[in-house]
Amino acid sequence: MTTFAADLYLLVAAYGLAVAVSYAGLPVLGQGAFVAIGAFGTVQITAHGVPLGVAVVAAVALATVAGYLVGFAATRLAGAPLALATWGLAWLAYSALVLFPALGGGAEGLTRDAPAHLVSPALGLRLTLTPGVHVGIALVIDVLAAIALARTARGAWGLDLAALRTGPVLADSIGVPVQRRRRAVLATSAALGALGGAGTAVLLGVVAAPDYSPLLSLQLFVAVLVGGVATWWGPPIGVAILAFLPDTADALARAINVDALRARSVLTAVLLVAVLVVRQPLHRLLTRSSTGRTRAAAVAASVESDRGPDGATVLELRKVVASYGALRVLDGVDIEVRSGEIHALVGPNGSGKSTVLRIATGVVRPVDGEVRIDGLPAPAARAAAPRVKAGVARTLQHTVMLGELEAGTQVEVASRAKDRMPHGGVRELLATPRGRAGRTDRRARAVAALHAVGMDDRADAMTSRLDSAEQRLLQIARAAATGARALLLDEPAAGMSADQRDRLGRILRHLADRGFAVMLVEHDMRLVGRVADRVTVLAEGRVLATGTPDYVRSQPAVALAYLGSSAAT
């Protein structure tokens, strides 16, 4: 019974780690540190006479803050450095417990009375925490965690996490607040880890450093990896495998005559190797089986920006100066993009087109000048997500897809940006009526955006089944679904055939007619000449000419920039 309860508490910690690793794709190798904070924290705090319940809450809060701080540092710690930092954290926590007996109780560890009693005079409650009671408590937490994760996966938060997992830059470009989500994920992960640790400590009545070594972090990591990407049933399988580990390890320890802890690390290593070997084939197998799922959302399909084509200036760059280090890339650029209009931005390589996009979307700050959206100063944060909410979305030059998601879901992630309901994620988690309505509404917007690019029938297609033209169109659908009125498209026609370009032209016109302000960065001058209402020519960081395609073509300066001096004479 005691062992079973301990395994269930371990599962709580594994669920916590699953949020970070298998849902958000963050390589966290230090869950053991947070488990240790929960375990040692609870014992240390109760030793000072604090009631048990309060101590557990305090220890969990401590770990949550620690997790949040790691998330805060992770602002700059995408990917690999985060793995290193959390691995360092696992060793730091373990070393501190070993090196400071006052903290970790030395080789003996710390002890407290077991079974513990939960006493509340106010409620007239006196509950003895037998292993049976622990099983009950842990089971409730586990089931709640499983339900929350299963609900989250297809809900608002799940969409954000899917975007985080695929790539922060893409997530940012379609309006997912990357840093905030990361901090929340790591804090949640740490809190559940500490909760599992606290439960185990109270259950066993003893905590000793060797049980909280980096090996624990690795074991939890492998338990979470077993289930693959974003599954609520993965952690139980992983923990079930881990549950057999001690017995098997003891048998192995007797057989080859080594220390039992050593035998555990041998088995953990074997497990890790096995999981690594089967991980990718298993993942391919699982994703293949899910392609058949169909989406039930037949909604009147029309994507409309909020106000229709009114000719208002949606995005405006005023006298923008930008430089990378000493290199001045933009030198006083003015550009206006209006609702209902397709505005092409052209210019030779290195003329500053991409920088205009980066300035407009906020990922690069101008040295001078200003960016206005709907007549208001644009959000100052050096990230794209706030700009998306304010009304400017872009596509990336490389077609970046949200890996393992269907086209329809990818667009749905983007339409999250338009969710205006406060606490939508919580509402969907609890499946309140408004939460459900919000989800239906979001799906409808996603379907509408797909319709706008003529891909209604591809909603269920996985990325791998889309050709390159469809991937480009999907990017446009994603940008349109964010609800931003200004769509900045970075070479959307790259790699398209002549027919596909015609179709793209019609789609862009359709979007403009619906009220979007479309800015088109494009090399194909035939496409630009055919669809653009206005053309701005950039050269060496300055605007050479702005006007109708015909006007711009007639300017000698433009021919000079494009064809060199010999053509102009």
Added chain:
Amino acid sequence: MSGGVVLQAIVAGLSIGAVFGLVGLGFTLVWSLTRVLAFAHGDIVVGGVLLAVLAVIGTTPVALSPDVLHSIALVVLTLLFGVALSTLSYVVAVRPFLGRGRRPDDLLGWVAGGVTTGLVIRTALAVALPAAAYAVPDPLHLDDIGGGGVVHLPGGGVVATRVFPVLAIALLVALVVDRLLVGSTLGRAMRSVAEDPDAATLCGVAIERVVLIAFAIAGLLAAVAALLVGPAGPLSVDRGGVLGLDGAAAALLGRLGSSRQAVAGGLVIGVAQQLVAVSPHLGAAWSELLPLAVLLAVLAARPGGLLAPREVFAE
């Protein structure tokens, strides 16, 4: 703290720091060529020397000074095992996760691969060498130099004689590797791969070979570090975990990817650690936590290393 104690800490710190530097140099080299953080590097350090000890002396190493034949065998085998473990770690745990352009594309994959490699080395050794720690014989006989085993510094400090040859050998090896990276054709090939693997291929660089050689050099550096640090005190199988992170901290104190700054970072951390150890308020326990704390702090501030330029938001 008296001046003598400070001087003693600085001298001892430079010596252990130079070893951190060698580990960090391997770490930074691997990162440059593959953009993979070598999670198993510390275990390769410990693994190389302990495997050699196993092969030459057996499962009950004694601190007796080995004779000439055993010494040579120990040195050669340590270097060999270091190189073998490092290249093997590349083939088994790094290469499968490299995607287009030879940059890692499966983050969870190579991270798990790295920690698994480390754990496999640690546990395999632990099965063969079950005691908590081992005295590794000194094949380089660094303690025999100068006779007495200790040197009295001005001001009253005392350090082991071996710290001077350790420092000298470590810096010499680092210098040779640095010259190799800067001056030779191989070094140019490595730097080209570090800069842009695709472009390097177009210029006719045999990437696979260059990367393998880089891992071999990292393994060689690990083995030298092991030969220097192993005999200095009892060596536990688990030491590799922390030693690898010490090296990472050294590499990150400069700009990740710079070999000279990795060595300098190691020296700084070594000295700081020894100063903390002799400080009356902090002491040995804090000194062991210092490199880990430095690692976390640097990563939080600048993940590309403390001296790295601020990254432009990559597209």
